[in-house]
Amino acid sequence: xxxxxxxxxxxxxxxxAVASPTPSxxxxxxxxxxxxxxxxxxxxxxxxxKLYFGTATDNPELTDTPxxxxxxxxxxxxxITAANxxxxxxxxxxxGVFTFDQGDVIRNLAQGNGxxxxxxxxxxxxxxxxWVAFGNFTFDELISIVENHCGTLVGHYTxxxxxxxxxxxxxxxxxxxxxxxxxxxxxxxxxxxxxxxAARAADANAKLYINEFNIEFAGPKATALQNLITQLxxxxxxxxxxxxxxxxxxxxxxxxxxxxxQSFVDxxxxxAITELDVRMTLPETDELLAQQKQDYETVINACLAFTxxxxxxxxxxxxxxxxxxxxxxxxxxxxxxxxNLVRKPAFDGIVTGFQG
Ligand SMILES: *[C@@H]1O[C@H](CO)[C@@H](O)[C@H](O)[C@H]1NC(C)=O
Ligand SMILES: *[C@@H]1O[C@H](CO)[C@@H](O)[C@H](O)[C@H]1NC(C)=O
Numbered sequence: 546x547x548x549x550x551x552x553x554x555x556x557x558x559x560x561x562a563v564a565s566p567t568p569s570x571x572x573x574x575x576x577x578x579x580x581x582x583x584x585x586x587x588x589x590x591x592x593x594x595k596l597y598f599g600t601a602t603d604n605p606e607l608t609d610t611p612x613x614x615x616x617x618x619x620x621x622x623x624x625i626t627a628a629n630x631x632x633x634x635x636x637x638x639x640x641g642v643f644t645f646d647q648g649d650v651i652r653n654l655a656q657g658n659g660x661x662x663x664x665x666x667x668x669x670x671x672x673x674x675x676w677v678a679f680g681n682f683t684f685d686e687l688i689s690i691v692e693n694h695c696g697t698l699v700g701h702y703t704x705x706x707x708x709x710x711x712x713x714x715x716x717x718x719x720x721x722x723x724x725x726x727x728x729x730x731x732x733x734x735x736x737x738x739x740x741x742x743a744a745r746a747a748d749a750n751a752k753l754y755i756n757e758f759n760i761e762f763a764g765p766k767a768t769a770l771q772n773l774i775t776q777l778x779x780x781x782x783x784x785x786x787x788x789x790x791x792x793x794x795x796x797x798x799x800x801x802x803x804x805x806x807q808s809f810v811d812x813x814x815x816x817a818i819t820e821l822d823v824r825m826t827l828p829e830t831d832e833l834l835a836q837q838k839q840d841y842e843t844v845i846n847a848c849l850a851f852t853x854x855x856x857x858x859x860x861x862x863x864x865x866x867x868x869x870x871x872x873x874x875x876x877x878x879x880x881x882x883x884x885n886l887v888r889k890p891a892f893d894g895i896v897t898g899f900q901g
Contacts, residue, residue, distance in 0.1 A: 576834055579881075579888035581896040585620030589899035590856065593849055597661050597856040598895075599624025601820065604647050606866050607654070611886055615862065617658050624661040626819070626858055627651040628868075631665050631702075632672045637694055640676050645701050652705055662705055663819070663858065666756065667695040668740050669714035670726030678727050687731045692743040700747035713737055714756045716773070721765030737773070738782040745783040756788030756819055762799035763808070774812050788819035791844060792860065792869075792879075795825040795833055798840045802847045806854070815853045818844060820860040823891065824869045824879035833878075838894035841881065845898025 583589060590598035600622050607613055615621060629635060630647035637643050655662040668691060682690065716724055716737065723729045728736040741753050755774075760767040770787065777784045787809050799805065809816055823840045825833045848854035861867055863882040870877040881891040 587623035841894035
């Protein structure tokens with residue numbers, strides 16, 4: 546098998562989680578730990594017919610030797626997403642000046658490990674340099690800026706990215722209206738086909754995804770994205786997949802997850818679970834950890850129900866580097882490995898999920 550398949554999520558509306566590692570103080574040794582004896586989660590995902598089980602990582606974490614030892618295990622993780630270093634502020638901090646050093650570190654790591662790389666992301670309204678956000682560009686200027694950014698970014702990683710995740714990340718508000726960001730305010734929705742077409746032109750084989758959150762259940766936001774996909778397809782714009790970020794809360798995995806996946810699959814797109822984590826209000830308890838295990842299993846099962854679900858990525862594998870405490874005060878413990886890199890019951894939930 547080709548070690549490096551192409552995964553490119555382009556217009557990922559992906560929320561690229563702003564990684565803000567805030568290790569929780571609680572020692573986890575008092576809690577139950579995982580008991581599964583398996584060669585690795587990616588190995589299980591492959592055996593279940595998926596392309597990968599993967600994780601996000603971020604450049605500053607790569608100095609943590611015990612962390613990297615787990616990350617490098619390609620039986621555990623068959624795919625990697627750069628949490629921050631392929632975003633606009635990191636890759637085109639000044640107009641026309643592209644810097645791929647940090648993104649390349651992640652690319653090289655994945656390549657060295659024989660892991661797939663998922664792009665992340667091309668157009669997003671956060672982590673956007675001021676020159677884009679406050680440039681007062683005309684319609685034509687901004688379209689050309691988007692085309693140049695996405696084309697250059699995807700082009701740099703041509704043949705190395707499986708999904709250009711996030712060609713557009715998070716285009717919608719929760720009520721289904723479009724984000725009134727600089728792209729929408731200046732170009733309406735024209736920047737979306739512009740980004741997708743530029744990405745496709747740069748890498749004909751990378752899968753182009755839109756990445757979103759709060760679309761894992763039926764509602765105005767899921768409907769809005771379905772309408773967008775229908776429109777893009779009607780217009781002949783390339784769109785291959787949907788990234789369901791899947792930042793869940795313990796005990797609150799949507800009951801209509803499978804039904805909702807089906808309503809996207811019916812539009813003729815594949816999908817991936819791109820940023821899975823299951824957070825809780827701290828402190829951890831045995832009960833919360835048991836429910837979290839069940840929740841991870843439920844999500845993996847839902848992916849297994851569809852050949853169109855190509856893989857699952859967790860939004861970093863350890864609570865030590867989770868974005869959750871930085872984004873949701875008093876919440877955390879969202880990952881399958883704890884602060885001390887010990888496997889939690891959630892790990893067993895993923896194992897059971899893949900074993901069907
Ligand atoms: C953009 O336009 C606003 C309003 O006209 C103005 O205040 C601002 O200085 C302009 N910004 C740039 C970068 O030209
Ligand atoms: C976009 O336009 C809306 C409505 O006028 C405004 O509230 C919002 O601040 C604008 N966004 C940006 C990024 O300029």
